Amino acid sequence: DGKRIAYVSRQSGRANIWVMNADGKEPRNLLAHDASDSSPTWSPDGKQIAFVSNADGGSDVYTIEVK
Numbered sequence: 001d002g003k004r005i006a007y008v009s010r011q012s013g014r015a016n017i018w019v020m021n022a023d024g025k026e027p028r029n030l031l032a033h034d035a036s037d038s039s040p041t042w043s044p045d046g047k048q049i050a051f052v053s054n055a056d057g058g059s060d061v062y063t064i065e066v067k
Contacts, residue, residue: 003046004021005019005020006049006066007020007040012032014036014050016037017062019066027031030049033055035053036053039051042048043063047066048063048066049064050062
């Protein structure tokens with residue numbers, strides 16, 4: 001819907017998925033864990049993000065609900 005942006009940042013030391021408002025305000029780390037994440041993509045309804053992570057040792061696709 002253009003109101004939020006999903007992106008990858010290494011602010012926490014690892015590549016994690018972050019979301020912020022389109023105006024650049026209120027950034028938040030969705031996945032503060034030791035895995036490296038990449039390629040965030042919004043679902044068509046804007047309620048979830050699909051992303052690639054090595055959380056289980058390989059490279060797998062996961063989804064996370066975004067509120």
